Amino acid sequence: MEYISTRNKNLNYNFKEIFLRGLAPDGGLFIPKKIKTFNKSEIEGLSQLTYTDLAAEIISLFCSPDIDKNNLKKLIKKSYQSFITEEVVKIKKVGDVNLVELYHGPTLAFKDIAMQVLGNLYDELKIASAKAVNVVVATSGDTGSAAIAALNDRKNINVFVLHPHNKISKMQRKIMTTIGSNNIYNLAVKGTFDDCQKLVKEMFSENNFREKINMSGVNSINWARIVCQIVYYFYSAFKFKNKKIIFSVPTGNFGDIYAGYVAKKMGLPIEKLIVATNENDILERVINFGEYKPSKVKPSLSPSMDVQISSNFERLLFDVLNHDDKKVSNLMSKLLSEGSFKLNKEQIKTIKKDFFANKVTDKETLKIIKTFSEKYNFLIDPHTATAVGAAKNVKGDFEILILGTAHPYKFLETIKMATNEEVKMPKQMRGILDKKEKYDILENNTSDVKNYILGKLS
Numbered sequence: 001m002e003y004i005s006t007r008n009k010n011l012n013y014n015f016k017e018i019f020l021r022g023l024a025p026d027g028g029l030f031i032p033k034k035i036k037t038f039n040k041s042e043i044e045g046l047s048q049l050t051y052t053d054l055a056a057e058i059i060s061l062f063c064s065p066d067i068d069k070n071n072l073k074k075l076i077k078k079s080y081q082s083f084i085t086e087e088v089v090k091i092k093k094v095g096d097v098n099l100v101e102l103y104h105g106p107t108l109a110f111k112d113i114a115m116q117v118l119g120n121l122y123d124e125l126k127i128a129s130a131k132a133v134n135v136v137v138a139t140s141g142d143t144g145s146a147a148i149a150a151l152n153d154r155k156n157i158n159v160f161v162l163h164p165h166n167k168i169s170k171m172q173r174k175i176m177t178t179i180g181s182n183n184i185y186n187l188a189v190k191g192t193f194d195d196c197q198k199l200v201k202e203m204f205s206e207n208n209f210r211e212k213i214n215m216s217g218v219n220s221i222n223w224a225r226i227v228c229q230i231v232y233y234f235y236s237a238f239k240f241k242n243k244k245i246i247f248s249v250p251t252g253n254f255g256d257i258y259a260g261y262v263a264k265k266m267g268l269p270i271e272k273l274i275v276a277t278n279e280n281d282i283l284e285r286v287i288n289f290g291e292y293k294p295s296k297v298k299p300s301l302s303p304s305m306d307v308q309i310s311s312n313f314e315r316l317l318f319d320v321l322n323h324d325d326k327k328v329s330n331l332m333s334k335l336l337s338e339g340s341f342k343l344n345k346e347q348i349k350t351i352k353k354d355f356f357a358n359k360v361t362d363k364e365t366l367k368i369i370k371t372f373s374e375k376y377n378f379l380i381d382p383h384t385a386t387a388v389g390a391a392k393n394v395k396g397d398f399e400i401l402i403l404g405t406a407h408p409y410k411f412l413e414t415i416k417m418a419t420n421e422e423v424k425m426p427k428q429m430r431g432i433l434d435k436k437e438k439y440d441i442l443e444n445n446t447s448d449v450k451n452y453i454l455g456k457l458s
């Protein structure tokens, strides 16, 4: 498959290149030149497959010819061995809600589903065989631990994870800073997730630095992550055949929900995708009113969604602007110079054909967690709760599928606050409480971070 950038569709890249780089050289995001659409009988065929076979079918479309399909199949099977369920995800009926539990991997969040595959892709594509690779990644709490679990102890790979100091849950931090060995470095940056993301983007766009350290990225802008996430939209929708399906998705960087949008483009019948945000509501504002204007990040009970610069939204813009790369570039320059851009009525209408957006406050989030506990004796994490809240006014002859993005154990303090209940420790976490945390605190400053990395490599 050939790839282009959202800001320049004349240059072509292969899968290996886009996997390694993450971000296009012009600052844009990589997207496929053309996406395959399945016909009805192909969809029917796919619906018979196990999770891992389905994953191989879908993912191979995006990484051929760089990866052989049989090798990919083995790689995927291996990747999901660390999950507590062979089918990777669990789908449950809780009250009147269909919950798609995506959090049964090694670090208890949906990010494991893509990251475990990415870890093995580094080996398969022989990315670190000639020269050591340094993966630099910003996290709002869950990507970091998922990346560490996926890349721990891999030969010739170091991982530098930037998280916003004191702005993630204790258990998120604990997991992230205890599971890594000598090739893993945790940096607590005195700033927000957006600051961390900006630092990483800056380092990527400095050619000298990027080449010097052979830098690679696994942030949610990495197309390979999106590809792995497309799979569970198909898999879970297949459990509700002949029903009208709506997905409600807790959203931050617009990666997960964008994967749902791609699934829809590939022919999976999805009526609508609900963008659930917390009080960091930039996506809710742009979808409902057309103005994309990042404001200051407000720390919330769902910290993995505390994002104001929602990077993957640029991929949707490319479609909304009829694949006009110049227009995408112009809007992005405008965002940089003026701090915002506006979409017109037609463009908002186009987005609303596929999406519906709703904001859920912390107060509502707590109430939803409490209600679930009291009514159904079932604990959900604060991110998942926003997806429940965002879907509550959607009425009609639909099956609403809520994406459960994190295990409640990762946010046990919030659960305790909402319900006064303790969350039972899942078996992936055994022994974690006794482990010593390892991280360094840094100023929110590119040269400090660069010097830190160079210091560790010398």
Ligand SMILES: *Cc1c(COP(=O)(O)O)cnc(C)c1O
Residues within 6 Å of the ligand: 109, 110, 111, 141, 142, 143, 220, 250, 251, 252, 253, 254, 255, 256, 257, 304, 305, 383, 384, 405, 406
């Ligand atoms: C990362 C994350 C999200 C947001 O996903 P995006 O792809 O950034 O929109 C939601 N919930 C949890 C638990 C997460 O870790």
